[in-house]
Structure formats: structure tokens, C-alpha cells
Amino acid sequence: MGKSILTVDDSASIRQMVSFTLKGAGYSITEAVDGKQGLEKAQTGRFDLILTDQNMPNMDGLTLIKNLRALPAYRSVPILVLTTEAGDAMKAQGRAAGATGWLVKPFDPQKLIDVVRKVIG
Template sequence: MAKTILAVDDSASIRQMVSFTLKSAGYEITEAVDGQDGLNKAKSKSFNLILTDQNMPNMDGLSLIKNLRAMPNYKTVPILMLTTESGDTMKMQGKAAGATGWLVKPFDPAKLVEVVKKVIG
């Protein structure tokens, strides 16, 4: 059975790249257009991994992570930030919110697959 990943990003081109890259590696991808959309989809379906951007309308990545971590079925699910934010302060906030890891855009597709495989196999 394919591992399911929720990709949350307000950029359609980033969502397409993430989806294409991870589908090619055998993962099943669900896309969300912002944090609120991502949270709604996470409530209606279970995912093995969540990839989220930080800067999005309606709900940012840190708020999404905090909301997910408050849900019993997402307490231990890996959540990776995929964002242009690379500052230490933002990374510390991400870790405090419950992010498992951090990838900076633009991302290398091979590196993304490598990290995902490390995290969920």
C-alpha cells in the first residue's frame, strides 16, 4: 500500500513539483492550497507525512503544525517544513511547534525523496 503524503503550499507550481517528484517515487499525494485547507483534509483522511510551507494565506505553516499536533492521530506523524524561510529563529519556532524537519526552497527533488524515505520509508 502506498504511503500517503499531504502537501500544503499556496504555490501551485511548488505543489505540482512536490506531487510529481513524490508520485514518481511511489507515494500517494493529496494537495492543499493553504494551512486551513490542509487542516480540513487532515481531519478527513489519515496521512503518513505532512509537508507544509510556512508563508500562506488563511493559516501559516506553524499554525497548521500546532493544530495538527493537538489532534490525537497527528501527535507522532512526521511534519516537514518546505519553505523559503531559512533563519534559525524560524527553525526554532518550527521545532517548538512540532516540526520534524526543515527543507528550504527551491528544493532538490532527489534530496526531497531522500528525506521522505528517511522519515517514512
């Protein structure tokens, strides 16, 4: 079994594309529909990487990152933000919250695989 990734996005089509892309590259994928569900799944599972959207109902990406970083199991786990937000201010907030990297939608599947491989192998 490949490395395990939790992908968190309120868009079913984005979750589907991310899952399809990363499963094809040999990763095991778990999906969550928002930050709240993502946090619950992270607390009950063990993931090598978290890939989260920023703008979601119930809990946004930055709040999810802050909550994950507060958990001992996720202090050093890479967290990538995949979002339509491309502004420097938002990226700075992401870094401050503990994001490892930032990808802008729409994403290039090969670039996503390259970034994931670089971060977790």
C-alpha cells in the same frame, strides 16, 4: 498503494513539483492550497506525512503544525516544513511547534525523496 502524503502550499507550481517528485517515488499525494484547507483534509483523511509551506494565506505552516499536533491522530505523524524561510529563529519556532524537519526552497527533488524515505520509509 504507497504511503500517503499531504502537501500544503499556496504555490500551485510548488505543489505540482512536490506531487510530481513524490508520486514518481511511489507515494500517494493529496494537495491543499493553505493551512486551513490542509487541516480540513488532515481531519478527514489519514496521512503518513505532512509537508507544509510556512508563508500562506488563511493559516501559516506553524499554526497548521500546532493544530495538527493537538489532534490525537497526528501527535506522532512526521511533519516537514518546505519553505523559503532559512533563518535559525524560524527553524527553532518550527521545532517548538512540532515540526519534524525543515527543507528550504528551491528544493532538490532527489533530496526531498531522500528525506521523505528517511522519515517514513
